[in-house]
Each structure stands twice: as structure tokens, then as C-alpha cells.
Amino acid sequence: MKPVAGVIGGGVVGAHIALALAKRFTVYLIEKNPKLGQETSTRNSGVLHAGIYYPAGSLKARFCVEGNALSRELFSKYDVQFASSGKYIIARDETEEFELEHLLENSNRNGVSEMTRVSMKKFNETFPYLKARGAIFSGSTGIIDAADYMIALAALLDRNNIEVLKPCTALGIVAGPKIETNRGTLEVDVAVNAAGLYADYIAKSAGIANYEIIPLKGDYLATRSFPLHVPIYPVPNHVHGTLGLHLTPTFSSEVLFGPSEMPCNRKDDYTIQTSFNVFYESLQKTFEPAILSNIELYEGYSGNRPRAYYMGKRCEDFTIIEHPSSVIHLIGIESPGLTSAPAIARHVASLV
Ligand SMILES: Cc1cc2nc3c(=O)[nH]c(=O)nc-3n(C[C@H](O)[C@H](O)[C@H](O)COP(=O)(O)OP(=O)(O)OC[C@H]3O[C@@H](n4cnc5c(N)ncnc54)[C@H](O)[C@@H]3O)c2cc1C
Structure with missing residues (x-):
């Protein structure tokens, strides 16, 4: 029996993380809307960024450059609208x-x-x-056609036997770890908070108090x-x-x-x-x-x-933290998050 991973948030980042974990875990992806990617992942410029702007050594710079290459492979393999x-x-x-x-x-x-x-x-x-x-x-x-991208990701989740729970709202992550939802509690070995604009609420439930989006x-x-x-x-x-x-x-x-x-x-x-x-x-x-x-x-x-602030100060970079053990939070995944998603997912998979 494989260990169980629960990913909160069916945007581009959560979908990629679910896929990256699927080889080693039985994965549940929890999304509060009826469809994947209805929030920031389809409400953006749809640009696959190159990595021009971000400070050298930042997660944004690293994941954008890596994500650009990984995304291109995926778009060509699965026929996602891309130019x-x-x-x-x-x-x-x-x-x-x-x-x-x-x-x-x-x-x-x-x-x-x-x-x-x-x-x-x-x-x-x-x-x-x-x-x-x-x-x-x-x-x-x-x-990129972001809507077409999310449709392709939904098909990939299905093909990889990932159980997508939608609509299902995660209420928080508690000791265990357990993910409490409006449809019951999910006991997991690993929990990932990829809740986009709401990642601060989920982080608070797991004991991380000082982030605000x-x-x-x-x-x-x-x-x-x-x-x-x-x-x-x-x-x-x-x-x-x-x-x-x-x-x-x-x-x-x-x-x-x-x-x-x-x-x-x-x-x-x-x-x-x-x-x-x-x-x-x-x-x-x-x-x-x-x-x-x-x-x-x-x-x-x-x-x-999803602009993140730590104790009132803006987080310029993506924040990826583990707290408590086996619970990973992704906070402030703003631009270039659409581009970076596959690289972020690869990084998260390397942490668990
Ligand atoms: C105006 C704008 C322009 C942008 N342009 C670009 C661009 O051109 N190129 C680029 O690379 N990036 C761009 N970005 C950034 C990019 O869109 C985001 O970084 C990326 O979409 C973040 O994806 P995500 O999966 O983290 O978040 P989201 O897409 O917000 O996904 C989070 C998901 O979590 C779900 N959720 C939240 N709370 C719960 C809960 N309690 N229970 C269950 N589910 C929950 C939400 O419904 C949502 O579907 C832009 C962003 C904006 C706002």
C-alpha cells in the first residue's frame, strides 16, 4: 500500500504537485470549486515567462527558468494551445x-x-x-491558453488515478496530519497547502500564524x-x-x-x-x-x-515551508507561478 498525500487547491500548482507525487503516493486533490483552475490559474496574462525580472538566486528566477522548459515539454506532448x-x-x-x-x-x-x-x-x-x-x-x-492548460491537467490527473474531490472545501490541517473538509476528514501521510489566495488561512490552521495574503x-x-x-x-x-x-x-x-x-x-x-x-x-x-x-x-x-506578507512585510519571493513535519505550505505564488508550476511541483516532491 502506498502512503497517502492530500493536496489542497486544484489550481495549476496543486495539479502539478498532485501529478509529481502520484508515483509514490495515493493522491487526493481537494478543490473547493466545481472545476479546476477557476481562480488565479485562469485569470492571468497567459504568458510563459522567461525569467528576466527576478533577483538571481531567488526561487522565482530558478523555478521560472526550469518551469519554462518543463512546460514546453508538457504542452508539446499533450497538445496544449501554446505559441x-x-x-x-x-x-x-x-x-x-x-x-x-x-x-x-x-x-x-x-x-x-x-x-x-x-x-x-x-x-x-x-x-x-x-x-x-x-x-x-x-x-x-x-x-498559453490557460483554460486549455487546465483541461489538459485535469485529463492527466485522471490518467494518473488521482482522486479529485470537487467541490470540496478544506477547513484546515490538524495534527496527524489530517485534512478537515466540509465533506469529512482525510488522514494523510503528507499534506500540501496549495490554496492560492487562501493559503494563509490553511497555514494558520496548521500553526503558521504570521502570513497574510x-x-x-x-x-x-x-x-x-x-x-x-x-x-x-x-x-x-x-x-x-x-x-x-x-x-x-x-x-x-x-x-x-x-x-x-x-x-x-x-x-x-x-x-x-x-x-x-x-x-x-x-x-x-x-x-x-x-x-x-x-x-x-x-x-x-x-x-x-495572491500577494503575501510576513508580519506586515511583503514577501518578494515564493514562500515554501514545511510546518509541522510532512505538511508543506506554498504561500504567495504570484507571477510567474503559471510558468513555474511544474518546477515548483518537482521541488515539493523532493521535500517529501
Ligand atoms: C493578473 C495576473 C496575471 C498573471 N500573469 C501571469 C503570467 O502571465 N504568467 C505567469 O507565469 N504567471 C502569471 N500570474 C501568476 C499565476 O497566475 C499564479 O501564480 C498561478 O496561477 C498560481 O496558481 P495556484 O495553483 O497557486 O493558485 P490558484 O489558481 O489560485 O489555485 C488555488 C486553488 O485552491 C483552491 N482553494 C482555495 N482554498 C481552498 C480550500 N479551502 N479548499 C479547497 N480548495 C481551495 C482555489 O479554489 C483554487 O482553485 C498572474 C497572476 C495574476 C493575478
């Missing part, structure tokens, strides 16, 4: 040009491949409607006013610690514009709250005025970044 589009990061003024140099240096430190400085003559010919003074290109960035809302608008096949990012926003409002093509020929950075009190609030002016100001900085008046924007969707 190896690359992406541009543009500078719109002199300070931002300086920032591009930092990003090139940092990606080099993180072992990111296919980073190049772009000839502006060529760039301006391809994107005459953008106000860019400088640009870099990341060849190892891509775009305060969502940072990211709203998207969308447009079909111009074609785009490659994401265009500004330099990162250091005030909010985000990547800034970017343009991302989707598989339905829409172009997403966002996500914004809005303080938000409720973890389950997915209404769009960012004022149109915030989007417009950013567009004004990026687009030539002639095209701007022809861009029609409509509401897209909203996602909540």
Missing part, C-alpha cells in the same frame, strides 16, 4: 532605456536564453504605431482593433513590483491590455474596478496618437494576485 511567440520589452524614454540594460544583465545572471537588443529601425517598421525608443526581445517567452487586483481590458502576435511589455513597475500594463495576444484574436494594480479587500472580488483613465494614460504613453483614437476597448476580466 512560442517571444516578447518585446520597450523603453519609452531615456530612464526606461537604462532599465532595458538592467533587464539584459539580470536575465544573463538568471541563465535566460535568447535575449537580444532590437534594431529600432526594424522594430519601428513592424510596429509603426508604438512610441518606442529602445526595445529588447525575449525569444524564450510564449503565450492581501490580493492585488489586476483588471484587463481587451480589443480587436489591431492584430498582434507577440506580447509587448513596458519596463517593470517598481512601485507595485509588477510587470506593468502590457499587450498580450490571445488564441481568440483578442489583444488583452492589463493587468492594472488595484488594492482590493476581497479575495473573491472579480469585478473590474480600474478606472478607464488609468488604462488610457498608459496607452497614451505607448501608442502614437493617430492610432489611439481608433482603438476600441471593452472589458476583459480580472484576476487577484
Whole structure:
């Protein structure tokens, strides 16, 4: 008889952890919604990140680079909608040009491949409607259909005989370890808390008191006013610690514009709250005025970044801790969590 593992949270991270444990454990995956991936895992930009931004030596840098390669293998093997589009990061003024140099240096430190400085003559010919003074290109960035990805993961869980309990809400992890749920108690040998925005509540039940997840809302608008096949990012926003409002093509020929950075009190609030002016100001900085008046924007969707704080101080990196023995918590798995998921899972499997 195999030992039993219980994973709380059927987002991209919990699904990958369940798969990574399935060879050695009988695995139960507990998800409170009727379907997998209904929260942050499908409410994001759908970009497979390269690892450009994160401090060298951080878990984000390591898991992003590893996760990029592992995800590509999975997408190709299981036919997940993915395009190896690359992406541009543009500078719109002199300070931002300086920032591009930092990003090139940092990606080099993180072992990111296919980073190049772009000839502006060529760039301006391809994107005459953008106000860019400088640009870099990341060849190892891509775009994913996150909903299709979650469907593929659900099929893989099934194929690996993982019991998915849904809808089923975990109420906490108590000594044993035991996972208490609204459908009864599950006795396990290993428990994993991959509850995304709610990982702080589950951690508290297991005796970890000082983490709090305060969502940072990211709203998207969308447009079909111009074609785009490659994401265009500004330099990162250091005030909010985000990547800034970017343009991302989707598989339905829409172009997403966002996500914004809005303080938000409720973890389950997915209404769009960012004022149109915030989007417009950013567009004004990026687009030539002639095209701007022809861009029609409509509401897209909203996602909540699971931003973690330890005793009031923001956790810049992913937090992965074991407490008590055989209980692993994943806290603050914000971007690049979609990219990093298979690498995070491999790491968690190595801990148990
Ligand atoms: C606006 C935005 C843009 C982003 N863009 C990108 C991007 O382009 N690229 C990238 O790599 N990353 C991106 N990210 C980050 C990425 O989406 C997340 O890091 C990733 O989805 C986290 O996955 P998860 O499985 O940890 O969390 P979730 O998807 O939130 O999954 C957690 C699951 O746990 C379940 N759950 C919670 N509590 C309980 C409970 N008590 N009992 C049972 N189940 C429970 C939830 O219902 C949920 O399904 C973005 C995030 C946001 C918000």
C-alpha cells in the first residue's frame, strides 16, 4: 500500500504537485470549486515567462527558468494551445532605456536564453504605431491558453488515478496530519497547502500564524482593433513590483491590455474596478496618437494576485515551508507561478 498525500487547491500548482507525487503516493486533490483552475490559474496574462525580472538566486528566477522548459515539454506532448511567440520589452524614454540594460544583465545572471537588443529601425517598421525608443526581445517567452492548460491537467490527473474531490472545501490541517473538509476528514501521510489566495488561512490552521495574503487586483481590458502576435511589455513597475500594463495576444484574436494594480479587500472580488483613465494614460504613453483614437476597448476580466506578507512585510519571493513535519505550505505564488508550476511541483516532491 502506498502512503497517502492530500493536496489542497486544484489550481495549476496543486495539479502539478498532485501529478509529481502520484508515483509514490495515493493522491487526493481537494478543490473547493466545481472545476479546476477557476481562480488565479485562469485569470492571468497567459504568458510563459522567461525569467528576466527576478533577483538571481531567488526561487522565482530558478523555478521560472526550469518551469519554462518543463512546460514546453508538457504542452508539446499533450497538445496544449501554446505559441512560442517571444516578447518585446520597450523603453519609452531615456530612464526606461537604462532599465532595458538592467533587464539584459539580470536575465544573463538568471541563465535566460535568447535575449537580444532590437534594431529600432526594424522594430519601428513592424510596429509603426508604438512610441518606442529602445526595445529588447525575449525569444524564450510564449503565450498559453490557460483554460486549455487546465483541461489538459485535469485529463492527466485522471490518467494518473488521482482522486479529485470537487467541490470540496478544506477547513484546515490538524495534527496527524489530517485534512478537515466540509465533506469529512482525510488522514494523510503528507499534506500540501496549495490554496492560492487562501493559503494563509490553511497555514494558520496548521500553526503558521504570521502570513497574510492581501490580493492585488489586476483588471484587463481587451480589443480587436489591431492584430498582434507577440506580447509587448513596458519596463517593470517598481512601485507595485509588477510587470506593468502590457499587450498580450490571445488564441481568440483578442489583444488583452492589463493587468492594472488595484488594492482590493476581497479575495473573491472579480469585478473590474480600474478606472478607464488609468488604462488610457498608459496607452497614451505607448501608442502614437493617430492610432489611439481608433482603438476600441471593452472589458476583459480580472484576476487577484495572491500577494503575501510576513508580519506586515511583503514577501518578494515564493514562500515554501514545511510546518509541522510532512505538511508543506506554498504561500504567495504570484507571477510567474503559471510558468513555474511544474518546477515548483518537482521541488515539493523532493521535500517529501
Ligand atoms: C493578473 C495576473 C496575471 C498573471 N500573469 C501571469 C503570467 O502571465 N504568467 C505567469 O507565469 N504567471 C502569471 N500570474 C501568476 C499565476 O497566475 C499564479 O501564480 C498561478 O496561477 C498560481 O496558481 P495556484 O495553483 O497557486 O493558485 P490558484 O489558481 O489560485 O489555485 C488555488 C486553488 O485552491 C483552491 N482553494 C482555495 N482554498 C481552498 C480550500 N479551502 N479548499 C479547497 N480548495 C481551495 C482555489 O479554489 C483554487 O482553485 C498572474 C497572476 C495574476 C493575478
